[in-house]
Amino acid sequence: MNQTHPEPSFWIGDIPIYGRLILAPMDGLSDASYRWITRKLGSAYSVSEFVNTLDYANQKKYEKKRLLFREEERPFAAQLLDNDAVRMAECAARIEEEFHPDMIDINMGCSAKSVAGRGAGVGLMKNPSLVKEIFRLVSQAVHVPVTGKMRLGWDESSHNFLELSELAVENGAQLIALHGRTQKNSFNKPAHWEPIAELKKRLRVPVVGNGDVWKVEDARRMLAETGCDGVMIGRAAKANPWIFSWRDREQIPVQEVYQLARYQLQEMLRLQPENGLMPFRKYLKAYLEPYQIPREIMKALLTCQDGTILIERIDQVFQSLGADLDAPQIIDFSSLSQEV
Numbered sequence: 333m334n335q336t337h338p339e340p341s342f343w344i345g346d347i348p349i350y351g352r353l354i355l356a357p358m359d360g361l362s363d364a365s366y367r368w369i370t371r372k373l374g375s376a377y378s379v380s381e382f383v384n385t386l387d388y389a390n391q392k393k394y395e396k397k398r399l400l401f402r403e404e405e406r407p408f409a410a411q412l413l414d415n416d417a418v419r420m421a422e423c424a425a426r427i428e429e430e431f432h433p434d435m436i437d438i439n440m441g442c443s444a445k446s447v448a449g450r451g452a453g454v455g456l457m458k459n460p461s462l463v464k465e466i467f468r469l470v471s472q473a474v475h476v477p478v479t480g481k482m483r484l485g486w487d488e489s490s491h492n493f494l495e496l497s498e499l500a501v502e503n504g505a506q507l508i509a510l511h512g513r514t515q516k517n518s519f520n521k522p523a524h525w526e527p528i529a530e531l532k533k534r535l536r537v538p539v540v541g542n543g544d545v546w547k548v549e550d551a552r553r554m555l556a557e558t559g560c561d562g563v564m565i566g567r568a569a570k571a572n573p574w575i576f577s578w579r580d581r582e583q584i585p586v587q588e589v590y591q592l593a594r595y596q597l598q599e600m601l602r603l604q605p606e607n608g609l610m611p612f613r614k615y616l617k618a619y620l621e622p623y624q625i626p627r628e629i630m631k632a633l634l635t636c637q638d639g640t641i642l643i644e645r646i647d648q649v650f651q652s653l654g655a656d657l658d659a660p661q662i663i664d665f666s667s668l669s670q671e672v
C-alpha cells in the first residue's frame with residue numbers, strides 16, 4: 333500500500349490510513365474473506381459487520397466470526413450496535429481485550445425495524461443525549477480510536493447529522509462516516525451528497541462519505557464535490573470488489589473474475605467449513621451477471637451443496653468463458669504481504 337500512497341491519505345486518531353476507498357460494513361456480506369479480498373484490492377481499512385452488544389454481553393446468538401480478522405487486514409474496526417451506553421462501553425472493552433481491533437465503530441445507521449424500533453442503529457439519531465453518552469463512555473473504555481457511522485437523520489424533516497456528529501466528536505469520535513439517506517429514505521431514492529460536504533466543512537476529524545457510489549467516476553465525483561476524506565462503497569462492491577483498485581467491472585478480464593471467485597470460495601469454506609457455501613452464492617451470482625450464463629447452468633451452480641463439486645463447476649463455467657485454469661495468479665490473495 334505504501335508504494336501507491338507514500339503519505340497517509342488521512343488519519344483516524346493516530347492510525348494512518350492509506351487510500352480513500354473503503355468497503356462499507358454490510359451484514360451478511362462483509363465477512364472476513366470478503367474484507368480481506370477488498371483490502372488486497374485497495375480498500376483502505378475494514379469495518380466488521382455490526383456486532384449486537386446485547387448478544388455479545390449475553391454470549392448468546394452472537395457470532396464470534398464477525399470479529400475475526402487477519403493480522404494483515406489491519407486497520408480493522410469492530411462495529412457495535414446497541415441502545416445502552418454502559419453495555420456498549422463494557423462490551424467495547426471486552427472486545428478490545430479479546431479481539432484487539434484497531435478501532436471501535438458505533439452503528440447509528442441500521443434501519444431494520446427490530447433494531448431502530450428499540451432505539452439502536454438509526455434509532456439513536458432520535459436520542460442525542462444517548463449518542464453523547466455512548467461516545468463518552470466507549471471512548472473512555474477503550475484505548476483505540478472510536479468512530480461513528482450515521483445517516484442524515486430519522487426523516488427528511490429531522491436532519492440532525494451536524495448536531496449529532498459534533499456531539500460525537502466532542503465526546504471522543506475520531507471519524508464520522510455519513511450515509512446520505514434518512515431512515516425513511518429507502519434505497520429506491522438517490523442518496524444526498526450535499527450534506528457530506530456540509531459535514532466536512534464543519535468537523536475537524538475526517539469525514540467519510542457514503543451512498544450510491546456505483547462506479548469509479550462516482551467515487552471521484554464524491555471526493556471532488558464534497559471534499560470528504562474517504563468514500564465508503566457498499567452494494568456496488570458485491571459485484572465489483574475491483575472498484576477498490578479504481579477499476580469498473582467492465583474493465584475486469586474473465587481471468588481475474590475466475591481467480592477471485594475461486595479464491596473466495598476456498599477461503600469461505602476454510603473459514604466456515606459447515607456453511608461457507610450458502611453465503612458465497614450471492615457473490616457468485618453477482619460475478620457471473622455480465623456473462624449471460626444459461627439458466628440451467630446457473631441453477632446448477634447456485635443450488636450446489638458440495639464445495640468440491642462447486643469448485644469443479646466454477647472451473648468449467650469460467651473455462652467456457654475463456655479463462656485459463658492453469659495461468660499464474662494475477663493477484664496473490666493468499667500472500668501475507670501488506671502490498672496492495
Ligand SMILES: Cc1cc2nc3c(=O)[nH]c(=O)nc-3n(C[C@H](O)[C@H](O)[C@H](O)COP(=O)(O)O)c2cc1C
Nearest residue numbers: 356357358359381382481511543544545565566567
Ligand atoms: C445487505 C446490507 C447490509 C448492511 N449492513 C450494515 C452494517 O452491518 N453496518 C452498517 O453500518 N451499515 C450496514 N449497511 C449499510 C451500508 O454500510 C451502506 O451504508 C449502504 O449500503 C449505503 O451505501 P451503498 O449505496 O454504497 O450501498 C448495510 C447495507 C446493506 C445493503
